[in-house]
Amino acid sequence: MRSRHLLPIFAAVLVAPCAFPQADQAAQAAPANDPIKALVGRLDLPRYKATIRGLTKFGDRREGTDRNRQAIDWIEAQLKSYGCTNTERIHYVYQPAARGGRNGAGAAGGRAGANGAGGDGGGRGGRGGRGVPGGAVLRGERGLVGVNNDPDLQPDTRLRELNSQPSTPGPREEVYCTKIGATHPEEMYIVGAHMDGIGWGEAANDDGSGTALVMELARVLSGPDVVTDRSIRFALWNNEETGTNGARAYADQRKDLQGKEDPPGSGKYPEPKWLGMIQHDMMMFDHGMPRKDGTVSDQQRPEADVNIEFQSRSKFAAPAADLAWAFLAANEKYATDYPAAVGNHMTNTDSGPFMDLVPSISLRELERGSQIGAGWDPTHHQPTDVYSHYSDGDFRLGLNAAQTTLGAVSQLAGAKLK
Numbered sequence: 131m132r133s134r135h136l137l138p139i140f141a142a143v144l145v146a147p148c149a150f151p152q153a154d155q156a157a158q159a160a161p162a163n164d165p166i167k168a169l170v171g172r173l174d175l176p177r178y179k180a181t182i183r184g185l186t187k188f189g190d191r192r193e194g195t196d197r198n199r200q201a202i203d204w205i206e207a208q209l210k211s212y213g214c215t216n217t218e219r220i221h222y223v224y225q226p227a228a229r230g231g232r233n234g235a236g237a238a239g240g241r242a243g244a245n246g247a248g249g250d251g252g253g254r255g256g257r258g259g260r261g262v263p264g265g266a267v268l269r270g271e272r273g274l275v276g277v278n279n280d281p282d283l284q285p286d287t288r289l290r291e292l293n294s295q296p297s298t299p300g301p302r303e304e305v306y307c308t309k310i311g312a313t314h315p316e317e318m319y320i321v322g323a324h325m326d327g328i329g330w331g332e333a334a335n336d337d338g339s340g341t342a343l344v345m346e347l348a349r350v351l352s353g354p355d356v357v358t359d360r361s362i363r364f365a366l367w368n369n370e371e372t373g374t375n376g377a378r379a380y381a382d383q384r385k386d387l388q389g390k391e392d393p394p395g396s397g398k399y400p401e402p403k404w405l406g407m408i409q410h411d412m413m414m415f416d417h418g419m420p421r422k423d424g425t426v427s428d429q430q431r432p433e434a435d436v437n438i439e440f441q442s443r444s445k446f447a448a449p450a451a452d453l454a455w456a457f458l459a460a461n462e463k464y465a466t467d468y469p470a471a472v473g474n475h476m477t478n479t480d481s482g483p484f485m486d487l488v489p490s491i492s493l494r495e496l497e498r499g500s501q502i503g504a505g506w507d508p509t510h511h512q513p514t515d516v517y518s519h520y521s522d523g524d525f526r527l528g529l530n531a532a533q534t535t536l537g538a539v540s541q542l543a544g545a546k547l548k
Contacts, residue, residue: 186516370411415430
């Protein structure tokens with residue numbers, strides 16, 4: 131039986147009134163002919179893998195490059211092909227602070243001890259504990275973390291050439307599309323992932339796995355026989371690896387437009403009121419703690435799970451916790467292979483710019499602070515983050531995260547089949 135992981139400090143959430151009653155009610159009373167189960171059944175492993183594979187054709191998709199811009203165009207074309215035709219783009223300008231390193235990311239080449247853009251810094255240590263951003267504590271064996279900035283560490287000459295154009299400052303874009311709610315078009319859930327990457331690989335996991343997840347949800351929920359009461363926005367952020375700049379640009383530009391009908395009397399809401407923001411960042415690799423020599427198993431661990439995190443220090447901590455538990459309930463109901471765990475140390479991801487504006491959570495392969503920050507994923511920002519590195523067990527963990535989010539968001543937004 132799949133286990134349920136609970137945080138004792140937030141156990142009261144289980145008995146407190148839920149801020150998302152529509153999800154709670156749907157979880158308690160599932161009809162025999164459950165339309166949400168039917169929607170989740172429209173996800174499958176071959177499609178999920180194919181979407182990740184399509185993203186890796188553009189290499190690491192580093193922001194500020196032609197390959198990044200080409201990937202955005204490809205994502206938009208795919209969304210339109212799914213029926214999510216009302217695509218739009220956010221425009222902003224990115225001017226990075228001066229820093230050293232090759233190809234515009236990070237101050238140190240190589241991997242050990244690097245602390246470049248998007249990296250965690252530090253190296254492998256023994257047992258003991260130390261604090262990391264977000265409030266988590268590192269314990270146990272730790273692997274090396276950081277950002278690879280050395281192209282010579284990528285053995286694939288084709289990929290090395292594909293990733294060779296450096297990032298340049300200037301205008302940036304990111305694409306999104308929206309499933310319009312039939313009953314409450316003025317309210318919306320945002321489902322996001324970042325499409326840019328670094329490290330001289332293909333960014334297959336970080337964050338092709340999350341981008342493909344969001345795109346697959348857009349495909350399923352844009353089906354002609356699918357109706358939702360509330361709106362759902364599918365957003366593919368740019369500039370995450372430089373410090374969540376793309377998500378922050380969206381939040382800054384759009385937060386004051388929420389719920390405003392435009393034009394008045396039209397029934398159209400360019401920016402519906404935000405009800406929740408759900409981010410997906412690195413979905414596939416949960417192989418366990420590093421060994422004493424710093425190496426990590428090449429097999430998915432038996433305890434692998436989908437980590438659902440909120441930030442206990444945010445202004446919306448209590449409703450974000452409710453949202454996280456609603457996702458855990460959806461995982462137990464709709465995910466086929468892997469359980470979920472709830473944690474309260476969400477950090478370093480695109481839900482950060484939203485967390486003091488709306489209840490926000492993040493889904494990941496590992497706990498962001500205590501596990502990713504401790505080097506549990508040796509592909510993170512490395513040349514090994516390529517499609518061929520992962521097994522079906524890895525891809526299936528990402529698919530189970532998709533099942534979890536589709537189940538939860540479908541409940542929250544009131545999805546039905548015609």
